[in-house]
Amino acid sequence: MLTTFYAAVGNAPETDAGLALMAKLLSARAEPQSINAALERCLVECRYPIRLPDILQRIPGTEAADVNAERRLAWDVVEKFVRKYVGNDVHGNYGPEFGWYGPQFNWRGEVVKAASYTQLSARILDTVRRTGGWRVYALLTDEDFPHQQKRFFEEYEAWSEVERISDRARILETPRGKELVAAKTMEPEWPRAQASAPTAAAEPMSPQKARIMKAIANAGKAMR
Numbered sequence: 001m002l003t004t005f006y007a008a009v010g011n012a013p014e015t016d017a018g019l020a021l022m023a024k025l026l027s028a029r030a031e032p033q034s035i036n037a038a039l040e041r042c043l044v045e046c047r048y049p050i051r052l053p054d055i056l057q058r059i060p061g062t063e064a065a066d067v068n069a070e071r072r073l074a075w076d077v078v079e080k081f082v083r084k085y086v087g088n089d090v091h092g093n094y095g096p097e098f099g100w101y102g103p104q105f106n107w108r109g110e111v112v113k114a115a116s117y118t119q120l121s122a123r124i125l126d127t128v129r130r131t132g133g134w135r136v137y138a139l140l141t142d143e144d145f146p147h148q149q150k151r152f153f154e155e156y157e158a159w160s161e162v163e164r165i166s167d168r169a170r171i172l173e174t175p176r177g178k179e180l181v182a183a184k185t186m187e188p189e190w191p192r193a194q195a196s197a198p199t200a201a202a203e204p205m206s207p208q209k210a211r212i213m214k215a216i217a218n219a220g221k222a223m224r
Contacts, residue, residue, distance in 0.1 A: 011049035
């Protein structure tokens with residue numbers, strides 16, 4: 001199967017052993033029908049050369065295939081949304097709110113007609129914002145397409161982790177969150193035991209000094 005595939009698309013692995021290893025790994029992951037379906041998708045979706053990770057990501061029913069399918073579906077939603085709803089105003093601002101289906105305002109700035117465009121998920125909206133905004137997608141060229149799609153996929157996959165970190169940061173900014181952080185980081189200050197000064201070793205007394213000290217002691221006894 002792989003031999004026929006690479007005969008059609010070219011850029012096969014350099015050695016027969018490499019091709020045999022690919023076949024072994026793929027057969028351990030999926031049935032021939034699923035592998036063939038993945039290869040057909042690679043013909044349409046992948047840039048050459050096509051390698052093992054490209055095929056694995058497109059095997060139906062696998063986690064990698066599900067993630068890939070989800071992000072591609074999101075990309076399709078964005079493309080259709082841009083074509084139908086995204087417009088611009090006289091100032092060059094792009095977005096659905098500036099198109100025909102956006103909200104209508106009167107001279108006082110009051111909304112007289114609500115927006116009638118499809119509401120996108122927070123995940124898609126955040127991904128669009130983090131990858132350049134609606135202007136980038138409205139003016140997308142064929143040359144920009146693969147690079148912008150790659151950026152979109154990366155941000156779309158990272159969205160859940162980014163939101164988790166953002167939620168934690170927002171919680172820490174609340175008064176209760178600040179109290180918890182302060183309580184956790186505050187450590188009791190225990191008084192440190194002061195190290196006792198080392199006792200100096202007694203200086204040896206000379207015989208002459210010993211006689212003087214003894215004479216002073218005897219004089220004191222005589223006076224009593």
